[in-house]
Amino acid sequence: MNEKWIASCVLTVMCMSLISCKGGSPLQKSPGEVVQAYNIACNEGKYSDVKVLFSEDVQKMIAGDMGQLAGGIKGVCDKDTRDGTVTKVDIVSQDIRGEGATVIATIFFKDGTKKNDDKTVLIKENGAWRITAGGN
Numbered sequence: 001m002n003e004k005w006i007a008s009c010v011l012t013v014m015c016m017s018l019i020s021c022k023g024g025s026p027l028q029k030s031p032g033e034v035v036q037a038y039n040i041a042c043n044e045g046k047y048s049d050v051k052v053l054f055s056e057d058v059q060k061m062i063a064g065d066m067g068q069l070a071g072g073i074k075g076v077c078d079k080d081t082r083d084g085t086v087t088k089v090d091i092v093s094q095d096i097r098g099e100g101a102t103v104i105a106t107i108f109f110k111d112g113t114k115k116n117d118d119k120t121v122l123i124k125e126n127g128a129w130r131i132t133a134g135g136n
Contacts, residue, residue, distance in 0.1 A: 031101035042077030099124035
């Protein structure tokens with residue numbers, strides 16, 4: 001029970017730094033586009049597309065025991081998209097500093113609610129912007 005709670009906390013912190021995007025190579029995407037692609041892929045249940053948008057550290061975290069206890073990539077996506085109910089992601093700001101970036105977005109859901117100031121932290125890894133677990 002305690003391990004599940006810890007895993008959930010780890011993934012919640014990680015999820016707080018995630019958001020949505022559309023198809024195509026991550027190499028061709030800005031940080032804001034990666035956030036949009038993440039949400040779209042999660043919303044549509046395209047978990048292999050989601051995985052490539054994560055940094056190596058996040059991929060390892062999700063593949064580890066704690067990540068698996070919290071449901072893996074599917075669990076992260078279900079939490080972030082409220083079980084696939086995202087209707088729109090508006091990028092409010094994108095701050096790039098060297099090989100790090102922070103994206104702030106507003107996420108809209110089917111029930112008419114929205115999540116303001118959703119913060120996603122990204123790093124440039126192997127030439128592509130990827131969502132990382134740092135910085136909330």
